[in-house]
Amino acid sequence: MVAKILIVYGTTEGHTAAIAQRMASAMQAGGHEVDVRDSSEVRKSTIDEPYDGVLVGGSVHRGDHQTSVRDFVRGNLVLLERVPSAFFSVSLAAVDSDGDAQAEMQATMDKFARESGWQPSRVEPIAGALVYSQYNFFMRHVMKMISKQHGQPTDTSQDYDFTDWDAVEAFARDFAAGVASGTPVAAGS
Numbered sequence: 731m732v733a734k735i736l737i738v739y740g741t742t743e744g745h746t747a748a749i750a751q752r753m754a755s756a757m758q759a760g761g762h763e764v765d766v767r768d769s770s771e772v773r774k775s776t777i778d779e780p781y782d783g784v785l786v787g788g789s790v791h792r793g794d795h796q797t798s799v800r801d802f803v804r805g806n807l808v809l810l811e812r813v814p815s816a817f818f819s820v821s822l823a824a825v826d827s828d829g830d831a832q833a834e835m836q837a838t839m840d841k842f843a844r845e846s847g848w849q850p851s852r853v854e855p856i857a858g859a860l861v862y863s864q865y866n867f868f869m870r871h872v873m874k875m876i877s878k879q880h881g882q883p884t885d886t887s888q889d890y891d892f893t894d895w896d897a898v899e900a901f902a903r904d905f906a907a908g909v910a911s912g913t914p915v916a917a918g919s
Contacts, residue, residue, distance in 0.1 A: 731911070733762045733906055733909040733910040734765075734783075735757055735906060736777065736779075736781045736783075740768075740770070743789075745861065752899060772802055777809055783909035786815065787799070787819065787856075788819065788820065790819060790858075793837075795842050814851070815851065817848075820858040821855065824856055825892045831880075839853055856897075856901075859890060859892060
């Protein structure tokens with residue numbers, strides 16, 4: 731079966747948008763129909779188009795996902811609970827595998843679930859990027875200090891992409907295949 735899937739994402743520097751587009755391409759290569767929407771454009775929309783599955787994602791900044799993602803979820807809980815759905819969370823905490831980073835990611839997801847009212851069947855953590863070139867002076871300094879504390883690159887003259895693009899595509903293909911076959915969405919990884 732060919733599935734019709736909606737991907738809604740929130741982005742700040744554009745990296746999560748690139749991840750959403752890569753997911754869409756992987757699904758489309760499998761013959762699925764995919765619509766990709768920026769949460770800032772549909773935050774107040776109730777989606778009434780027939781979708782077989784929905785992916786929602788956002789990036790974490792200062793311990794929160796974008797407000798527009800939370801608004802979209804709140805306004806579309808009926809859809810998200812009716813069809814297979816999952817959440818992808820893009821953060822630098824996903825780069826670290828230590829207990830503190832894992833606890834930080836879990837706390838951020840728990841907060842999102844509380845504030846949005848949605849308990850996704852699957853949550854996919856995705857390592858993000860350090861885009862020093864897009865930060866203002868203050869943010870560049872803050873991110874450099876945080877990076878240093880976590881053993882991440884501190885050379886602000888370049889950007890760093892930590893995303894495992896093969897894993898992003900595999901997640902998207904797996905989600906689409908599950909939607910198309912009617913297999914329940916697997917619990918988070």
